Amino acid sequence: MRRHKEHVTPEGEMHHPFDAIVWKHFNEVYPGFAAESRNIYLCLSTDGFNPIGMNGEAHSLWPVIVTPYNLPPGMCMKREFLYLSVLVPGPTHPRKSLDIYLQPLIEELQMLWKDGVEAYDISMKEIFKIRADLMWTISDFSAYGMLSGWTTHGRLSCPYCQDETVLDAPPPWLTGEEIFRERINNIEGLSKSVDCGGNGHDNPSKTISGYGVTHNWVKKIIFWELPYWENHLLRHSLDFMHIEKNFFDNLTNTVLNAPGKTKDNIKSRLDLPGLCKRRDLEMKEDETMPIPIFRLPNAGKRAFILWLKNDLKFPDGYSSKFSRYIALFFRDISSKILKESDVGLLKANIGMKLCNLEKIFPPSFFDVMQHLLVHLPDEVALGSPVHFRWMYVFERYMYHLKKMVKNKAHIAGSIVAQWINEEISNAFSTFFGHPEIMSIPEGNTVLQTFMMLNCETFTPYERMFEEYMTLSVPDITPAAMQKAKDTKFAEWCKDYINDATQFYTFSMWMLDFVQGPRRSYRSWPIYHTRGYTFHTHNHGQNKKTQHYGVCVPGTNETDYYGLIQEIMMVEYHGDVGLKVMVTVIKHVLFFIHGYVNNQSMTGGPAPKKFPRGIRDTSEIALTAWQDDRRDQVAEISLLRVETHVVDDVSDYDIAPVNPPNDEYVSDGDVEADRDSDDGSE
Structure with a gap:
C-alpha cells in the first residue's frame, strides 16, 4: 500500500497512476492527505449486464465496483481487489436515476475523506487512521453520460469539446472549478437526481436552459458533493476498450458494406453535397450509389474473412496504410510503460491520421467514437497508461458476477450472497492462509530461506551475510552461523536488496522473489512432470499402484524415504508471476545410517539437522521460477537444490520441485481417476 511513496520511477516514464499528473497534482493540493502514504486512492466503475442471458427476458443489473490504486502494477486491478460496493437491482435500466443508488457510497466516501477509519498496519505493528480519495470513474461512453451528467449523444456529445465541438481549434481545457462553479451552477433548470428523481430529467430541452444548443448538461451529478472532486484534473475516464472496439467495428462494417451497419448509406450520400466536395461519392442521376474506393469487392471480402490476421487489401492498396497506422496507434497508446515524449508524439500523429482517413471515407463515418481518439493521449498524459483505466478488467468481473446467479427469482440477492461468501473465503485465504501454514510460528521463514540458500543467484549475498x-x-561458531542463516538470512537479504535498488538495478524476478511468497497457495492431489506421476498419500493409499513414496538423496550420503503429504504451488506477488512447486514429505524411515523417526538404530550419534543449510549436491536442480504470462521457465543454471532432513515444529520437510511442461489435474480428473481405480479392484 506504500509503494507509490517508496518506489522511484525513471524520469519521464509512466508505469502506474502515481506517475501521472493527476496523482501529483492532487497531492500538491492536499498535502495532508499525501503525507500518510497508506491512504487509499480509489477508482469507480459501473456498467449494466443481463444476468439471465440474451435469450431470456430483459433484465438490467448495474454493479458499482471500486478498486484501490495503491497496489503494485502486478496486483493492481486484479479480481481479488475489486469490491462490489453497490448493486443496482433490475429489471429496468436505472438511466438518469443512478445517483439515487449511489447515495450510500458517496456518504461513506465523504466519511472516509473527512474522518477516516481506524486500521491496523501489520507490517509496522500499529493502528492508524486511514482515509480514502476517489480519483475518477471508468465506464463505456453511454454510462459516461450517467456518471458525468453530460449527455453523450447529439451534436455536443463530446464531453471535452462541449460547446466548442463545431470549432476547428482545440477547445480549452477546463478545470473542475470552472465546470462546476462557472457553468453547471449557472444553468437554469439543472437539478440533482436526489431532488427531482430519475424521471425529473426527462425532456431536458424543455426544462433546462440552453440544453442541446450551448451544452449537454442534464443533471448535477452526486460526485460534486465530494469536497475534493472539483480539484481533480481527470474526473471521468474515457474507456479505451470500447473506443477501440467501436472504431474498428465502424471501419470493418463500412469496408465490408455490412447491411444496416455500414456508415456509407443512402442518407449519408444525400447529405454529402452540403458537407464537402466529393463528386465521386455523390448520388448519380439514376439514383444509384457509386462504388467507393474503400469498399471491398466480393473477392476482397472473402480474402478478408479467410485471412483476418493480415492487413486489409483494398482495391487501390492505399487506404490499407491508414488502417495499419491506426492499429499501431492503439497498440502504442496501450503500452504498459509510456514515455512522456511518446504521448506528445501520439497526440500529434492521431490528428494527422484521422485527416488522412477523411480523404477516403464519407463524413458520416466520423461519429463521436472516431472523434474521441484525439482525446485519448490527453487522458494518458493526465491519468496513467490505459490498462489502469480500461473496462476489460471490469467486464470480466461482471461475467464472474453473472455466474453467481443461483436463484432467478431473486437475482440481485443471489449475487450479493455469493459475493459475500467469496469475499470471506478470499479474506481467510489471503490474510490467514492455509491451516498448516498458520500452524507455523510467527516469523518462521523456513520455506523462503531454503529456496534462497539453494539459488546460485543469492550465493554472493550469502557470503555478504x-x-x-x-x-x-x-x-x-559454525553452528551459530547456520542458525543465523536459518532465522535471519531471508529478512536480511530482503532489506539489503530493497535498499540497494536506489543505486543498482536488479532483475524483476529477483525483486519479486525477495519479498516472500503469498500466504495462500494451491494444492493438487495428483501431479505430472517429466513423464512421472505423483499422488499424495491420502489420494493414493487405497490404489493398487503407489505414486506417493519417494526417496530423497541427502547431502551426507544418506537416503531418506518418505510419503508425499501435499503437492502445492507457492506463488509470489509482482509482474513476473513467480511460482514454485513444493512437495510436503512426511519422513517415516531413514536408511543407510539406520535412523527411524530421528532416533539412531545403531547406537551412534544422529547427524545434526538444521532447518536449512548450504550443502551442495550434484543432483539435478528441481526448482524453477515460471513466468505465468509467457509460460517460460528460468534457466537451470540459476538454481541449485539441496535435499536433507528438516527438524521443525511441523515435523515435515518442504522440498522444492521444478516442473517444466507441467500438467495440473482438475478435480474432475481426480474423481475420474479414483473411480477407474476403484472399478479395477
Missing part, C-alpha cells in the same frame, strides 16, 4: 555476522559476532 556471513561477513556481516562475523563482524557483528567475531567468535561466532
Whole structure:
C-alpha cells in the first residue's frame, strides 16, 4: 500500500497512476492527505449486464465496483481487489436515476475523506487512521453520460469539446472549478437526481436552459458533493476498450458494406453535397450509389474473412496504410510503460491520421467514437497508461458476477450472497492462509530461506551475510552461523536488496522473489512432470499402484524415504508471476545410517539437522521460477537444490520441485481417476 511513496520511477516514464499528473497534482493540493502514504486512492466503475442471458427476458443489473490504486502494477486491478460496493437491482435500466443508488457510497466516501477509519498496519505493528480519495470513474461512453451528467449523444456529445465541438481549434481545457462553479451552477433548470428523481430529467430541452444548443448538461451529478472532486484534473475516464472496439467495428462494417451497419448509406450520400466536395461519392442521376474506393469487392471480402490476421487489401492498396497506422496507434497508446515524449508524439500523429482517413471515407463515418481518439493521449498524459483505466478488467468481473446467479427469482440477492461468501473465503485465504501454514510460528521463514540458500543467484549475498555476522559476532561458531542463516538470512537479504535498488538495478524476478511468497497457495492431489506421476498419500493409499513414496538423496550420503503429504504451488506477488512447486514429505524411515523417526538404530550419534543449510549436491536442480504470462521457465543454471532432513515444529520437510511442461489435474480428473481405480479392484 506504500509503494507509490517508496518506489522511484525513471524520469519521464509512466508505469502506474502515481506517475501521472493527476496523482501529483492532487497531492500538491492536499498535502495532508499525501503525507500518510497508506491512504487509499480509489477508482469507480459501473456498467449494466443481463444476468439471465440474451435469450431470456430483459433484465438490467448495474454493479458499482471500486478498486484501490495503491497496489503494485502486478496486483493492481486484479479480481481479488475489486469490491462490489453497490448493486443496482433490475429489471429496468436505472438511466438518469443512478445517483439515487449511489447515495450510500458517496456518504461513506465523504466519511472516509473527512474522518477516516481506524486500521491496523501489520507490517509496522500499529493502528492508524486511514482515509480514502476517489480519483475518477471508468465506464463505456453511454454510462459516461450517467456518471458525468453530460449527455453523450447529439451534436455536443463530446464531453471535452462541449460547446466548442463545431470549432476547428482545440477547445480549452477546463478545470473542475470552472465546470462546476462557472457553468453547471449557472444553468437554469439543472437539478440533482436526489431532488427531482430519475424521471425529473426527462425532456431536458424543455426544462433546462440552453440544453442541446450551448451544452449537454442534464443533471448535477452526486460526485460534486465530494469536497475534493472539483480539484481533480481527470474526473471521468474515457474507456479505451470500447473506443477501440467501436472504431474498428465502424471501419470493418463500412469496408465490408455490412447491411444496416455500414456508415456509407443512402442518407449519408444525400447529405454529402452540403458537407464537402466529393463528386465521386455523390448520388448519380439514376439514383444509384457509386462504388467507393474503400469498399471491398466480393473477392476482397472473402480474402478478408479467410485471412483476418493480415492487413486489409483494398482495391487501390492505399487506404490499407491508414488502417495499419491506426492499429499501431492503439497498440502504442496501450503500452504498459509510456514515455512522456511518446504521448506528445501520439497526440500529434492521431490528428494527422484521422485527416488522412477523411480523404477516403464519407463524413458520416466520423461519429463521436472516431472523434474521441484525439482525446485519448490527453487522458494518458493526465491519468496513467490505459490498462489502469480500461473496462476489460471490469467486464470480466461482471461475467464472474453473472455466474453467481443461483436463484432467478431473486437475482440481485443471489449475487450479493455469493459475493459475500467469496469475499470471506478470499479474506481467510489471503490474510490467514492455509491451516498448516498458520500452524507455523510467527516469523518462521523456513520455506523462503531454503529456496534462497539453494539459488546460485543469492550465493554472493550469502557470503555478504556471513561477513556481516562475523563482524557483528567475531567468535561466532559454525553452528551459530547456520542458525543465523536459518532465522535471519531471508529478512536480511530482503532489506539489503530493497535498499540497494536506489543505486543498482536488479532483475524483476529477483525483486519479486525477495519479498516472500503469498500466504495462500494451491494444492493438487495428483501431479505430472517429466513423464512421472505423483499422488499424495491420502489420494493414493487405497490404489493398487503407489505414486506417493519417494526417496530423497541427502547431502551426507544418506537416503531418506518418505510419503508425499501435499503437492502445492507457492506463488509470489509482482509482474513476473513467480511460482514454485513444493512437495510436503512426511519422513517415516531413514536408511543407510539406520535412523527411524530421528532416533539412531545403531547406537551412534544422529547427524545434526538444521532447518536449512548450504550443502551442495550434484543432483539435478528441481526448482524453477515460471513466468505465468509467457509460460517460460528460468534457466537451470540459476538454481541449485539441496535435499536433507528438516527438524521443525511441523515435523515435515518442504522440498522444492521444478516442473517444466507441467500438467495440473482438475478435480474432475481426480474423481475420474479414483473411480477407474476403484472399478479395477
